[in-house]
Amino acid sequence: YPLELLEKRFGIMGNQLYYHAHGIDLSEIGAPLMQGQISYGKSQILLRDYTKKEDIKVVLLEICEEVARRARTHNKVGRTISLGIGYSKDEFGGGFHRSKTIDLPTNITMDIYRYCLILFDKFYTGKTVRSISVTLSNIEDDVNQQLSLFEKDNEKRRKLGFVMDGIRNKYGYKAILRAVSYTPGGTALHRAGLTGGHKS
DSSP states (O other): OOHHHHHHHHTHHHHHHHHHHTTOOOSOTTOOOOTTOOOEEEEEEEEEEEOOHHHHHHHHHHHHHHHHHHHHHTTEEEEEEEEEEEEOGGGTSOEEEEEEEEEEEEOOHHHHHHHHHHHHHHHOOSOOEEEEEEEEEEEEESSSOOOOSSOTTHHHHHHHHHHHHHHHHHHOGGGSOOGGGGSTTOOHHHHTTEETTEEO
16 A cells, blocks of 8 residues: 555554555664653543634643643653644544654743644644644753743743642642633643543
8 A cells, every 4th residue: 555645544653554564664673772761741532523723723732731731840841842633533543743853942831832833734634633642752851941042031931831830739720721721622621620531
C-alpha cells in the first residue's frame, strides 16, 4: 500500500506500518538511554466529535495549560513541543503527530500554545477531531534562563503561570479558568469534576 495513503489514513502509525511491512526499523539499536530525560504531556479523548477549528483550539489551549503546569511543578522547561491530533472513527481514524524544537526552552502556557497552533495550522486537514495530545520534551532545569531581546514580558508571563498554579493548588482547579473554558468547546470545567477521568 502506498506510504502517502497510509500516512493520510493512519498518521504517524501509517509511516511505521509501511516501513515495518518492508522489514525496515528506523529505531537506533543500542542507543544509550539519557538519564533524567523526561517529558510532560497530556492527551485527551474528547467528549464528542469536534468539527469547528475554534472549538478544537479551545481544548488545545486547556491542554497546553496543564502541560505547562506540570513542567512548572517540577521546575522544568522544555525545548521540543509535540502536537498529536486524532481524527474521529467517522473519518476512518488517522491523524498526525508533529513536533517543533525551539531555541529558548519554556514552561509558559502561551508559548507552548503558540507553537502548537503553528503545527495545527500547518498539518490539520479539516477532518473531525476526537483526540488531542501535547507533549513538552527535551527537558532542562528551570534555572538561569536566557532572556530574549524580542519578548520583554517573558519573565512576567512566567511568574503569572506560577501564581495561577498557586491559586489552583490552594482553592482547586476551577478557582481560576480562562474565559474560553466557559465556551461550548471548553472541557476544563467538566473535567475539573472528574477523578482519574471519571465522575467522583
